[in-house]
Amino acid sequence: MSLKDLISPFYVWQRAFEKPYTQKRPIEDRPGAPRYRGFHMNSEECIGCGTCESICQNHAIDMVPVEGLEQRAGDSGLRPRFDYGRCCWCALCVDICTTRSLHLSNHYAWVTEDPDAFHFTAGTDAMPWNQNSLGYRRDDDYHLLVHDRVEMQALSAEESVAGFDEVMRGYTEEEAVLEADRCVECGICVATCPAHMAIPDYIRTVRKGDYEAGLRLLYETNPFSSTCGRICTHRCETVCVMGYQGDPIAIRWLKRAIVDRVPQEKYREILGDEVEENGKTVGVIGAGPGGMSAAYYLRRQGYAVTVYEAQARAGGMLRYGVPSYRLPDNQLDKDLEYIRSLGVEMRFNTQVGRDIPFTQLLDEHDALFLAVGLNQPSALRIAGEEHPRVLSGLRVLDDVASGKDPGVGKRVAVIGGGNVAMDAARVSRRLGAEVDVLYRRRIEDMPADPEEIRESQAEGCTLVPQAIPVEIRNASDSNQVTIVWGEAEMVADDKGGRPRPVLQEDRMHEETYDCIIAAIGQGGQIDFIPAEFRDRIEFKWNKFVPGDYQQTGLEKLFVGGDIANSRADAISAIEDGHHAARGIHRFLSGALDG
Amino acid sequence: MNTVEEILDFAIDREQQAADFYSNLAERVSSAWMKDMLLGFSKEEMRHKGKLKSVKLGDKLLNADQHVQDLKIADYTVDVEPAEDISLQDALIVAMKREKAAYRLYSDMAANIDDPELKSLFLGLAQEEAKHKLYFEVQYDEQIMRDN
Incomplete structure (x- = not known):
């Protein structure tokens, strides 16, 4: 072995003092391309629908609760959490995002020594790229979802x-x-x-x-x-x-x-409903959607159910307040007949308080469910209201549902902006009348369903917004009636309620019609409940205030429907009935105290 | 009524009368539901009375210049009798109109007096009554004219 061979390994040491050939932080200062698929960003438009989670092929997304974010109507309260040990940055999550809240930034470097760090909740966790304005966004003309409804x-x-x-x-x-x-x-x-x-x-x-x-x-x-x-x-x-x-x-x-x-x-x-009698009885007051829903679910639990109804047929406002062009009788009957087929006993033409005392029902049944609805039309309470050509919207709809001619004439003014008003207007159109709908607020404030408003206009009803009726007068023709109404200015409500109309006395109008149909609202009738129970039942304005499971302070009495909720629609009454049925079952089986 | 004290005593007495009116009516009505409602109105008047009493002790009334919205519902609704079978709608009308009458009374008194301190007091009382009227008008708007 030569001397050179012996000392050559030591030559390598001279390299120890040279500058390095590699870059110390090679990825610094190399930004991603403008549409690079980098790290995820999520904006406040996110409502936590989880569609990103569903489409992710790598299971890299979990919907998780976020501190300080509550679930509310239209928002699950969850937000997408990404696992960068799984993500392949395909951006399907961005492409599918229903609110377009999800984007990718063009940041792509995340250096840490912690192997468990690569999880984060986009839009919530503070990440360096949160304010990045570049990166991948879905093109406007590229859609994974079908946005147009199949019209009926x-x-x-x-x-x-x-x-x-x-x-x-x-x-x-x-x-x-x-x-x-x-x-x-x-x-x-x-x-x-x-x-x-x-x-x-x-x-x-x-x-x-x-x-x-x-x-x-x-x-x-x-x-x-x-x-x-x-x-x-x-x-x-x-x-x-x-x-x-x-x-x-x-x-x-x-x-x-x-x-x-x-x-x-x-x-x-199909439903396999079999009733095993449990020996207990429940009385239901009112055969509307709330009462009959309770009857159905109670019957399935084996209760003997008797429904007391003031009218001759079941259905409540669904039958007497919703015209057949929206809900044909046979479709309502399809629902009602199935409920009755389970063995629900119906007592028609039986008004509690008039035909049978409330206390008798309380004594006869193990529990009561009361859902009498709002069937008393509010009066206009303006001068001249007692004119014979002033009709109630509920009465007009009731007449039509019962096959009678309400006699509206050829020119009609409907007062109100709810569904009863819209239906009274549309019924009048079908009876051949020209119809004006006078409403105190703006069209966008109308409580009627948007479809009802649209369809009433399409059918030729004229909506007159911001019109406040102030007086009814005799017309020159005794078969007609004159209404005096004034224009309204809308003022903001200090407490955040809907804007309120204020009469402008210097802008008054007068118009003559064959009839005026008043449909400004309805109240309930619960005077049949004796005073002795007053202290045990809570009311607020014209409604019951039920407790858990729709139960009142009078332990055997459960309440629901329009008379006990603020939403006043069929589906809420149906849910009240179902909820009360669960409550009654718990009450009668000892799981729910009074 | 020549002094602030006398005027406030008069106003306090009126609130007591209003509270008595509703509680007496509550005793007469047949509906348990309306009885509760009217007793609630009576309590509201007693709350107003309590506020005036605290004014006597140094609290301030509403500023006479403060704007209180007038929805004018009391203007175009008809007078109704406070009968035994009174409905919620009619009870609210009675209440609106009573507050409106009180507002007018204090406004007229303010118009007929020269003493600036007493005028300001009457106007302040009128504003309080206008606020009470607005409360009942808003309830009428919400509870009765829900669809209008």
Whole structure:
């Protein structure tokens, strides 16, 4: 071995004192491309629908609670948490995002020695790229979701006003599947539905064509599915995530699509409702949606149920207040007859307080559910109201439902902006009248369903907003009536309520009509409850204030429906009935104290 | 009434009369529901009375210049009788109109007096009554004319 061979290994030491050939932090100062798919960002538009989580092929996203963020209508309160040990930055989550809140920044370097650090909740955790304005965003013309609703066939406005045929004609099977296909199954709608119906699940049954499974799901929470498939106020659709970039899913129509395809004769077999008598009895006061919903769920629990109804038929306002062009009688009957088929005893033409004392019902039954609704029309209480050509909206609708001619004439003024007013107006159009609808506030303030407002206008009703009726006078023709109304200025409500109309006395108008239909609101009638129970039942204004499970301080009495909630719609009454049935069962089985 | 004390005593007495009016009516009505409502109105008047008593002890009334919204519902609704079968709607009308009458009374008194201190006091009392009227008008708007 030569000397050179012996000392050559030591030559390497001279390298120890040279400058390094590699860069110490090679990725510094190399920004990503403007549309680089870097780290995730989430804006405040996120409502926690979880569609990103569903589409992620690598299970890199979990929807998690976030401190300080509460669940509320239309927001799950959850936010996407990313696991960068799984993410492949495919950006499907961005492409599917229903609110377009999710983006990718063009940051791509995240250096840490902690191997568990690569989890973060986008938009919530403070990350260096949160303010990044570059990175991948979905193009405006690129959509993974179908934004346009499959419209339901409907009668034209001309065909509608020609009679009382149902306006909405229903989905074909193909249309229903196409509409169901649009649903991303996020379930945001479930919390908003007063009955918390299993909406994504029953929409899935439509997609599969499994209507029997769909019916079973509907009846878990709503025995008025044919009715609600037509006239529900569909609060669920107001929060549907598909509504952020397009049309919300037609949830109401998909419910109808199920019920329309199952004949009533098959209900018992499909639903498998078997009643095992438990020996206890429950009285239900009022055969509207609240009362009959309670009757259904109580009967399923084995209670002997007797329903006391002042009218000759069941249905309450659904029968006497909703015209057949929106809810045909046979569809309401489909719901009611199935409930009755379980053995519910009906006592029609029996008004509690007049035909039978309240205390007798209290003595005869183990529990009572009261859902008498709001059936007393508020008076106008303006001068001249007693004129014979001033009619009540409820009376007009009742007459039409009962096959009588309410005699509205050829020129009608309807006062009010709720559903009763809209229906009174549309009924009058069908009876051949020209109709003006006088409303004290603006059209956007009308409490009627938007569809009702739109359809009434399409059918030729003229809406006159910010019109305050102040006096009714005799017209020169004794068969007519004159109304004096003044224009209203809207003023803001200091406490955040809806703007309030204020009469402008210098802008008054006078108009003559064949009749005036007053539909300004309704109240309840509960005078049949004896004074001796007053201290045990809580009221606020004209409503009951029930406790847990709709129970009152009078332990055997449970209340629900319009007389006990502020929403005053059918689906809320149905839920009250269901909730009270659970409460009564707990009460009578000792699980719920008085 | 020539002194602040006398005027406040007069106003306190009126609030007591209003409270008595509602509690007496509550005794007469047949509906348990309305009885509760009217007793609530009576309590509201007693609350007003309590406020005036505290003014006597040094608290301030509403500023006479402060704007209180007038919805004018009391102007175009008809007079109703406080009968035994009074409804919620009619009870609210009675209440609105009583507050309106009190507002007018104090406004007229203010207009007919020269003493600036007493004028300001009457105007302050009128503003209080206007506020009470607004309360009942808002309830009428919300509870009765829900669809209008």
